[in-house]
Amino acid sequence: MKNRVKMARLEKLMTQQSLAEQVNVTRQTIGLIEKGEYNPSLKLCCNIAYVLEKTLDDLFWEVH
Amino acid sequence: MKNRVKMARLEKLMTQQSLAEQVNVTRQTIGLIEKGEYNPSLKLCCNIAYVLEKTLDDLFWEVH
DNA sequence: ACATAAAGTAAAATATATATTACATATAGA
DNA sequence: TCTATATGTAATATATATTTTACTTTATGT
Numbered sequence: 001m002k003n004r005v006k007m008a009r010l011e012k013l014m015t016q017q018s019l020a021e022q023v024n025v026t027r028q029t030i031g032l033i034e035k036g037e038y039n040p041s042l043k044l045c046c047n048i049a050y051v052l053e054k055t056l057d058d059l060f061w062e063v064h
Numbered sequence: 065m066k067n068r069v070k071m072a073r074l075e076k077l078m079t080q081q082s083l084a085e086q087v088n089v090t091r092q093t094i095g096l097i098e099k100g101e102y103n104p105s106l107k108l109c110c111n112i113a114y115v116l117e118k119t120l121d122d123l124f125w126e127v128h
Numbered sequence: 129a130c131a132t133a134a135a136g137t138a139a140a141a142t143a144t145a146t147a148t149t150a151c152a153t154a155t156a157g158a
Numbered sequence: 159t160c161t162a163t164a165t166g167t168a169a170t171a172t173a174t175a176t177t178t179t180a181c182t183t184t185a186t187g188t
Contacts, residue, residue, distance in 0.1 A: 016135065017133090026177060038174095042065060055125050060110070061113075061120045095166070
């Protein structure tokens with residue numbers, strides 16, 4: 001579950017904590033998603049994408 | 065969690081059962097996802113998109 | 129050197145996605 | 159009418175995402 005969340009977050013100069021608050025999860029959840037160790041829910045992915053002003057494909061899609 | 069899975073599946077003349085088998089979940093899971101009653105995992109969304117030859121955005125993204 | 133913010137990490141608890149089993153309904157074909 | 163296929167739906171069980179709490183590390187500023 002590699003993704004581009006961390007890059008997109010840093011581009012917006014946003015901390016894990018503030019991203020977490022805006023999408024209503026804990027800092028730990030964001031950390032694990034960025035590390036690729038979680039398989040997050042679609043709803044959470046959408047919320048993250050929305051806050052970071054990206055789309056699902058931008059952050060999570062990879063051509064097989 | 066509205067989405068366009070059912071449309072994409074029908075376009076490929078594929079049954080819930082066969083889609084389910086190709087992404088390794090049960091028929092019921094596909095049915096509930098199509099109804100929008102589940103909040104599927106990212107991994108499952110990616111697998112569905114891959115089998116249906118779509119991207120995440122094609123099937124699951126909606127502009128807020 | 130000290131303090132603070134940000135991030136890494138881990139164990140246990142909780143919430144929920146998904147599986148399993150089972151039964152019902154609708155439709156199309158023989 | 160009978161049969162088979164596809165789908166809808168529900169209850170219970172299981173796997174796992176996410177929370178909670180807590181400790182640690184790293185960097186930055188004073």
